[in-house]
Amino acid sequence: MPRVLLGCIADDFTGATDLANNLVRAGMRVLQTVGVPTAPLSNEVDAVVVSLKSRTIAPQEAVAQSLHALQWLQAQGARQIYFKYCSTFDSTAQGNIGPVIDALMAALSTDFTIATPAFPDVGRTVFKGYLFVGDVLLHESGMQDHPLTPMRDPNLVRVLAPQTKRQVGLIDYAVIAQGKDAIQQRIAALKQQGVGIAVVDAISNADLHRLAPALADMPLVTAGSGVAIGLPANFGIVPNERAAALPAAQGLQAVIAGSCSRATNAQVAAFVASGRPSYLVDPMRMDQGPDAREVLVREALAWATPQLVDGPVLIYSTAQPDALKAIQTKLGIAEVGEWVEQTLALIARGLVQAGVAQLVVAGGETSGAVVQALGMQQLQIGAQIDPGVPWCAGNTNVNDQILHITLKSGNFGTEDFLLKAFGKLSS
Ligand SMILES: Nc1ncnc2c1ncn2[C@@H]1O[C@H](COP(=O)(O)OP(=O)(O)OP(=O)(O)O)[C@@H](O)[C@H]1O
Numbered sequence: 001m002p003r004v005l006l007g008c009i010a011d012d013f014t015g016a017t018d019l020a021n022n023l024v025r026a027g028m029r030v031l032q033t034v035g036v037p038t039a040p041l042s043n044e045v046d047a048v049v050v051s052l053k054s055r056t057i058a059p060q061e062a063v064a065q066s067l068h069a070l071q072w073l074q075a076q077g078a079r080q081i082y083f084k085y086c087s088t089f090d091s092t093a094q095g096n097i098g099p100v101i102d103a104l105m106a107a108l109s110t111d112f113t114i115a116t117p118a119f120p121d122v123g124r125t126v127f128k129g130y131l132f133v134g135d136v137l138l139h140e141s142g143m144q145d146h147p148l149t150p151m152r153d154p155n156l157v158r159v160l161a162p163q164t165k166r167q168v169g170l171i172d173y174a175v176i177a178q179g180k181d182a183i184q185q186r187i188a189a190l191k192q193q194g195v196g197i198a199v200v201d202a203i204s205n206a207d208l209h210r211l212a213p214a215l216a217d218m219p220l221v222t223a224g225s226g227v228a229i230g231l232p233a234n235f236g237i238v239p240n241e242r243a244a245a246l247p248a249a250q251g252l253q254a255v256i257a258g259s260c261s262r263a264t265n266a267q268v269a270a271f272v273a274s275g276r277p278s279y280l281v282d283p284m285r286m287d288q289g290p291d292a293r294e295v296l297v298r299e300a301l302a303w304a305t306p307q308l309v310d311g312p313v314l315i316y317s318t319a320q321p322d323a324l325k326a327i328q329t330k331l332g333i334a335e336v337g338e339w340v341e342q343t344l345a346l347i348a349r350g351l352v353q354a355g356v357a358q359l360v361v362a363g364g365e366t367s368g369a370v371v372q373a374l375g376m377q378q379l380q381i382g383a384q385i386d387p388g389v390p391w392c393a394g395n396t397n398v399n400d401q402i403l404h405i406t407l408k409s410g411n412f413g414t415e416d417f418l419l420k421a422f423g424k425l426s427s
């Protein structure tokens with residue numbers, strides 16, 4: 001049986017490809033699975049990233065799914081476990097970062113782990129336990145208006161403490177700057193004080209590379225995708241070209257955007273301004289009776305299908321914070337979120353049936369719904385489009401064609417991402 005070095009559990013689908021991308025760039029052969037596989041691993045890979053959609057579900061359900069993933073990864077011989085959450089530490093009031101860490105630590109019989117969303121390549125830095133997004137603190141970054149996980153406190157020790165039964169501490173920048181020995185001494189001191197989880201500062205990739213060797217023997221690492229840049233070297237793996245090969249791309253092109261994050265809003269605006277065809281999915285239609293979704297999906301596909309031969313079309317529900325608040329107040333946050341996700345997922349399925357074989361999806365929850373609706377079970381990871389966002393490829397249950405798909409985190413990518421992504425695929 002192939003033996004996995006790093007077994008990863010990601011709490012959403014875009015986050016999973018983000019982590020897989022960093023591991024691939026550091027030289028690992030990576031398989032991304034959609035949910036927990038039912039069969040043992042059949043191909044030789046260095047890391048497996050199990051994608052869950054557990055970020056905003058009830059904590060006990062997130063724990064159950066994460067433990068199920070852990071059991072499967074342990075059965076594949078995983079030597080170290082990596083729990084991946086968002087680089088903006090996205091949590092609901094109940095979790096799910098803390099409850100999942102607690103459960104994984106108990107299952108792995110370990111009394112210490114780290115927690116850090118630092119990912120300097122996309123401007124996520126942690127200093128003195130405070131999370132910065134670009135030049136501003138987390139709660140000024142737009143994340144305070146997130147539809148499902150509004151983040152209103154940038155102090156990660158304060159955010160994590162109420163989510164976990166363990167004591168939360170900090171390994172600050174002064175320690176990280178000194179490297180492995182100092183970090184390990186700090187960990188020993190924190191353990192003595194009864195700390196079970198330490199938030200870790202990092203403001204550059206050099207910091208993450210200094211941190212990684214100190215984590216080599218830790219059964220569980222919890223982080224955004226940034227920490228992953230240094231871990232493959234702990235297993236003697238170095239960057240190489242072969243890790244990121246995908247089959248040639250073919251077929252028609254489309255974009256589905258269900259993220260309301262600041263970056264996606266700007267990317268959708270840029271796509272619309274370019275004059276390429278775009279179609280707005282209006283969530284208010286949820287109120288128009290039981291067949292409202294079916295009617296909308298039919299309309300969207302009738303609009304898109306004849307235009308696909310001329311290049312990519314965009315179908316989006318992306319809205320600005322004020323409009324979003326008004327919709328959520330009227331229809332309920334969870335209810336409208338789910339309705340929009342399922343509507344976009346059905347549209348994506350229809351587009352693939354119509355011959356789309358290159359699909360860009362924006363938003364983690366949206367990506368989860370789309371990938372599940374397409375019956376995709378695993379993804380191969382290809383070249384990076386922008387930091388944190390690679391092209392992927394896999395089979396769907398719609399037709400025999402390979403689908404090239406990119407799952408873009410809401411806040412990732414340059415403003416022209418939706419236009420430039422297709423140009424990065426080799427045909
Ligand atoms: N116009 C809208 N009105 C209400 N809800 C919406 C609207 N558009 C999208 N949504 C919902 O908002 C949520 C957006 O979450 P999603 O994870 O897809 O994006 P994101 O949080 O920006 O991405 P990421 O998790 O990658 O950062 C989804 O549940 C989506 O259905």
Ligand SMILES: O=C(O)[C@@H](O)C(=O)CO
Nearest residue numbers: 014015018086087364409
């Ligand atoms: O870490 C991030 O920001 C992303 O990979 C993500 O998880 C977005 O949902």
